[in-house]
Amino acid sequence: MGKIIIIGSASIDLVVKTDILPNAGETVMGNTFFTNPGGKGANQAVAAARLSDQVYMIGAVGDDDNGKAIIDNLKENNVDTSYMDIIENEKSGTAHITLYDDDNRIIVVPAANNFVTAEKVLPKLEHFAKGDIIVLQHEIPEETIKAVVNYATNNDMKVILNPAPYRSLDQDIIDKVTWITPNETESELLFEGRVDEALETYPRKLIITQGAKGAVFYSETQQLIAGYEKEVVDTTGAGDTFNGALAVALNENKSLEEAVQFANLAGSFSVTGLGAQGAMPYSKDLE
Numbered sequence: 001m002g003k004i005i006i007i008g009s010a011s012i013d014l015v016v017k018t019d020i021l022p023n024a025g026e027t028v029m030g031n032t033f034f035t036n037p038g039g040k041g042a043n044q045a046v047a048a049a050r051l052s053d054q055v056y057m058i059g060a061v062g063d064d065d066n067g068k069a070i071i072d073n074l075k076e077n078n079v080d081t082s083y084m085d086i087i088e089n090e091k092s093g094t095a096h097i098t099l100y101d102d103d104n105r106i107i108v109v110p111a112a113n114n115f116v117t118a119e120k121v122l123p124k125l126e127h128f129a130k131g132d133i134i135v136l137q138h139e140i141p142e143e144t145i146k147a148v149v150n151y152a153t154n155n156d157m158k159v160i161l162n163p164a165p166y167r168s169l170d171q172d173i174i175d176k177v178t179w180i181t182p183n184e185t186e187s188e189l190l191f192e193g194r195v196d197e198a199l200e201t202y203p204r205k206l207i208i209t210q211g212a213k214g215a216v217f218y219s220e221t222q223q224l225i226a227g228y229e230k231e232v233v234d235t236t237g238a239g240d241t242f243n244g245a246l247a248v249a250l251n252e253n254k255s256l257e258e259a260v261q262f263a264n265l266a267g268s269f270s271v272t273g274l275g276a277q278g279a280m281p282y283s284k285d286l287e
């Protein structure tokens with residue numbers, strides 16, 4: 001079994017739960033406010049580390065209280081933080097989340113996450129080996145994604161790219177990654193509406209998550225691996241849980257069918273509690 005290396009954002013989520021969404025220029029009263037650890041990279045690292053050992057996070061925080069809280073939380077969740085950078089005179093990333101009508105709206109301020117550069121990341125990858133799995137998302141600079149994917153290709157490492165949030169992707173990157181896991185909205189944008197064609201073009205590589213419905217990929221025909229219905233409290237972090245769990249299952253050499261089923265199950269648990277990491281499952285929950 002190899003190691004799992006999550007390269008991505010680590011932030012603090014500032015969450016407001018409301019029954020009313022304000023229009024421009026309007027003030028409304030919300031219900032509750034809370035803060036918790038987030039960032040797609042850190043969420044995926046925690047999701048993986050609750051289900052497996054040997055999970056490493058490469059990322060950056062500021063030299064503020066939030067940065068300390070982010071690192072402490074990763075450590076408490078069994079994530080190896082030896083390769084996390086603390087950026088002097090910089091704030092940690094924050095995500096400003098509104099929970100309304102069973103869904104979330106998120107504005108991310110990357111701050112220290114913008115310092116997860118190729119220059120900082122590539123030397124750290126020298127501590128890892130052929131066969132290890134790297135997991136990437138889109139809350140760190142695009143140049144870093146390109147450099148890491150090229151490094152992984154040249155060193156026989158596997159890559160899961162979770163292209164969230166959406167930004168355009170070079171064909172070269174799609175070709176080089178081992179698996180790519182957009183949700184339905186991201187896949188519509190990435191493949192300009194030709195999603196069925198894209199699934200067939202990238203068999204067993206393009207895995208499109210569809211929330212509670214499950215996830216679909218192509219292998220001879222389209223395979224929908226059904227999801228699990230759970231009562232929804234907060235969907236924030238469900239996609240991250242799917243990706244972290246997928247990395248764990250693929251690292252254990254499960255078949256893609258089994259790995260997606262495992263990731264669907266983990267993702268379904270995550271919506272049952274508040275906060276991105278609040279209800280992420282542990283191995284014992286999934287038995």
Ligand code: RIB
Pocket residue numbers: 011012013037038039040043094095106108139236237238239240276
């Ligand atoms: O995917 C959910 C995450 O997206 C939140 O935790 C927030 O930090 C944003 O980055």
